Amino acid sequence: MPRRASTANEKSGEMEKITVNLGYVDLGRIDLLVREGFYSNRADFIRTAIRNQIEVHHSTVAQTIERHTLELGLRVFDKAALEAARAEGERLHIKVIGLVRIADDVTPDLALATIGSITVLGALQASAKLKAALADRIR
Structure with missing residues (x-):
């Protein structure tokens, strides 16, 4: 795991807007x-x-998180974190329930060199260029 990636819990103030239709x-x-x-x-x-x-459904969610080795909360990947992963020869397989944010300082080339896959149950925040470059790696 890159040293400079940060984590936070769901109380970090980050929210995703959803629409619900009700009778x-x-x-x-x-x-x-x-x-x-x-x-x-x-x-x-x-x-x-x-x-x-x-x-x-707490126990089911907890068991599923453990079985799939998912992280819970906010994960931020910036240029320094991905460069550290590249220097260590590490390929990241990001699995998060919550929010994954790839910082604006990350280039598509750096992301392609270091990110093997991204699985997000929640939201992925990244530039349109990064999302396009990683499209085949986002599940």
């Missing part, structure tokens, strides 16, 4: 719970419901 009755029930003070807003309700479901 009017469900939406009304959510609005009722918000109005009664159980939740501060619709988004608070939805985030809480998602966290509760993830907790219900």
